Amino acid sequence: MEKTLEEKTSERFLDIMERIKESNKSVTTGIDEKEIKHWVTIYIMGKAYKVPADLTLMQAMEFAGYRFIRGAGCRAGFCGACATIYRKKGEYKLRTALACQTRVEDGMYLVQIPFAPAEKPVYNLDKEGGGLDVVFKHFPEVARCVSCNTCTKACPQTLEVMDCIQAILRGDFKFAAENSFDCIQCGLCSIRCPAEIIHYHLFQMVRRIHGKFGVPPEPNLEKRIKEIEEGKFNEEFEKLLKLSPEELKEIYRKREIKLD
Amino acid sequence: MKIPYYPGCTLKTSAKNLEVSALESAKVLGVELVELPRWNCCGAVFSMATDDLIHQLAPIRNLIRVQEMNEKGIVENENRVVVLCSMCFNTLKRSNMFVKEDKERLEKINNFLSDTEEPYQGNIEVIHFLELLKNDIGFDRVAEKVKKPLKNLKIAPYYGCLLLRPEEIAIDNPQSPKVLENLLEALGATVVDTQFKTRCCGSYQTVNRKELVAELAYDILNQVKISGADCVVTSCPLCMFNLDTRQEEVKKAHPEFKTIPVFYFTQLMALAFDLGESFYRFDLNYVNPKPLLSEKIF
Ligand code: SF4
Ligand code: SF4
Ligand code: FES
Numbered sequence: 001m002e003k004t005l006e007e008k009t010s011e012r013f014l015d016i017m018e019r020i021k022e023s024n025k026s027v028t029t030g031i032d033e034k035e036i037k038h039w040v041t042i043y044i045m046g047k048a049y050k051v052p053a054d055l056t057l058m059q060a061m062e063f064a065g066y067r068f069i070r071g072a073g074c075r076a077g078f079c080g081a082c083a084t085i086y087r088k089k090g091e092y093k094l095r096t097a098l099a100c101q102t103r104v105e106d107g108m109y110l111v112q113i114p115f116a117p118a119e120k121p122v123y124n125l126d127k128e129g130g131g132l133d134v135v136f137k138h139f140p141e142v143a144r145c146v147s148c149n150t151c152t153k154a155c156p157q158t159l160e161v162m163d164c165i166q167a168i169l170r171g172d173f174k175f176a177a178e179n180s181f182d183c184i185q186c187g188l189c190s191i192r193c194p195a196e197i198i199h200y201h202l203f204q205m206v207r208r209i210h211g212k213f214g215v216p217p218e219p220n221l222e223k224r225i226k227e228i229e230e231g232k233f234n235e236e237f238e239k240l241l242k243l244s245p246e247e248l249k250e251i252y253r254k255r256e257i258k259l260d
Numbered sequence: 261m262k263i264p265y266y267p268g269c270t271l272k273t274s275a276k277n278l279e280v281s282a283l284e285s286a287k288v289l290g291v292e293l294v295e296l297p298r299w300n301c302c303g304a305v306f307s308m309a310t311d312d313l314i315h316q317l318a319p320i321r322n323l324i325r326v327q328e329m330n331e332k333g334i335v336e337n338e339n340r341v342v343v344l345c346s347m348c349f350n351t352l353k354r355s356n357m358f359v360k361e362d363k364e365r366l367e368k369i370n371n372f373l374s375d376t377e378e379p380y381q382g383n384i385e386v387i388h389f390l391e392l393l394k395n396d397i398g399f400d401r402v403a404e405k406v407k408k409p410l411k412n413l414k415i416a417p418y419y420g421c422l423l424l425r426p427e428e429i430a431i432d433n434p435q436s437p438k439v440l441e442n443l444l445e446a447l448g449a450t451v452v453d454t455q456f457k458t459r460c461c462g463s464y465q466t467v468n469r470k471e472l473v474a475e476l477a478y479d480i481l482n483q484v485k486i487s488g489a490d491c492v493v494t495s496c497p498l499c500m501f502n503l504d505t506r507q508e509e510v511k512k513a514h515p516e517f518k519t520i521p522v523f524y525f526t527q528l529m530a531l532a533f534d535l536g537e538s539f540y541r542f543d544l545n546y547v548n549p550k551p552l553l554s555e556k557i558f
Contacts, residue, residue: 147300147301147303149375162300171272
């Protein structure tokens with residue numbers, strides 16, 4: 001008997017769901033390649049590799065036989081070590097990504113940027129102070145920003161990178177510090193910037209300046225430091241230091257967590 | 261009256277005295293200058309190369325922000341943006357003309373910006389605060405608000421170049437401008453005409469040739485003194501720096517030179533409106549004008 005349209009659609013739906021399930025199955029080393037149904041072709045530094053479709057860029061490169069000595073760290077999107085630039089087949093756009101956070105797609109041309117070449121300036125805020133002149137002294141190139149917004153588009157953390165640079169130019173360190181807080185120093189913005197600005201080092205400096213001169217000291221922190229210096233916790237520390245690893249584990253397991 | 265206002269970095273750093281005095285004086289005149297909620301550098305210097313489109317991105321992006329203010333209802337049907345800094349005014353206005361006169365350039369820039377911005381329609385008009393005072397508010401109205409006329413003050417207006425050149429963007433007659441003169445008269449001051457009022461102040465040469473710029477300042481300021489003026493008034497933060505702060509170098513090169521105060525026109529407006537110290541910010545002027553003011557006005 002001829003299947004109804006409804007039946008056909010629901011079969012198709014089940015089939016699609018099955019394929020989604022399949023392609024989402026995690027691939028671990030040691031799995032029989034025959035069991036992997038969905039493959040894509042990616043190009044690592046120009047050479048084509050067939051890799052399972054459900055891997056991240058980082059896993060795919062490892063699948064293809066690369067071993068990371070540099071360019072991988074936390075594998076969780078926090079450390080910024082795995083900066084990648086790529087293009088997709090048939091697309092003019094040069095895209096950026098974190099290799100550990102991005103899934104492979106068919107026809108990706110990839111290259112890793114484990115390190116954005118830049119010197120880290122050495123400064124002493126105690127001596128130099130935290131004025132705009134100090135920032136300009138260490139990062140004079142910041143004044144070359146042409147507001148092209150390329151940095152913002154490159155940022156895998158979706159920060160408003162250009163707005164931060166522009167805020168710095170007008171001495172608004174608060175804005176720059178707060179809005180660059182999630183910068184993981186991957187360097188992708190700096191690699192793309194036509195003005196050759198080193199955003200991530202600059203942002204770090206500005207956050208330090210803002211933390212040091214821009215916000216009032218936290219009273220609770222001062223209170224706690226005083227307590228530590230006065231030896232309030234010494235006794236307890238000494239007790240802990242004498243315990244064996246097993247005893248420590250036991251205490252840790254039994255600890256009370258107060259949620260309020 | 262609410263109108264978009266573009267400050268620029270200098271007004272947020274070294275020229276805070278220009279900004280506070282202007283914003284508060286505008287309020288007295290019934291105008292609220294509404295700062296663009298988001299803005300970037302004006303571009304700093306207008307790029308003269310016709311194919312150098314990347315240097316037009318900064319100014320055009322700011323004009324898009326003015327467009328957005330209208331779309332979001334922050335201002336109502338106000339396609340003008342008021343600028344206080346002469347450099348920003350010059351750059352923004354020239355870039356605006358540059359894209360308005362050639363649709364292809366505008367299209368190229370819009371295409372480049374299209375990832376993150378709505379296209380610039382080319383409808384924004386860039387005006388200087390002095391134009392707003394002259395054309396919209398009127399100097400009669402300014403005169404009405406004066407509480408302390410600057411009557412004994414003999415002032416030499418100094419325009420520099422950025423408000424008057426190139427001719428296409430000039431806010432007044434480039435050879436013999438009158439707008440500062442008319443404003444100062446409305447404030448009750450005596451205007452002193454000087455030979456060098458549209459001469460170059462040395463501009464950015466001040467960064468690495470400060471001795472030469474000091475010589476230019478020396479000539480301009482001496483001319484002011486010969487003409488019998490007590491002080492100079494300008495609208496431009498760069499002119500201010502070169503004529504005011506550079507007097508330090510002038511004194512070094514010419515020990516006989518006696519310093520002379522330089523004001524922003526907005527500081528004198530705030531003074532004549534009697535708005536109070538915190539809106540004059542004379543502490544940010546290099547040459548302290550207070551001795552002169554206490555001798556002549558108070
Ligand atoms: S701001 Fe730059 S360095 Fe920081 S996360 Fe974004 S792209 Fe990476
Ligand atoms: S990429 Fe560089 S020049 Fe472009 S907006 Fe960002 S900081 Fe400015
Ligand atoms: S490895 Fe740390 S962010 Fe990717």
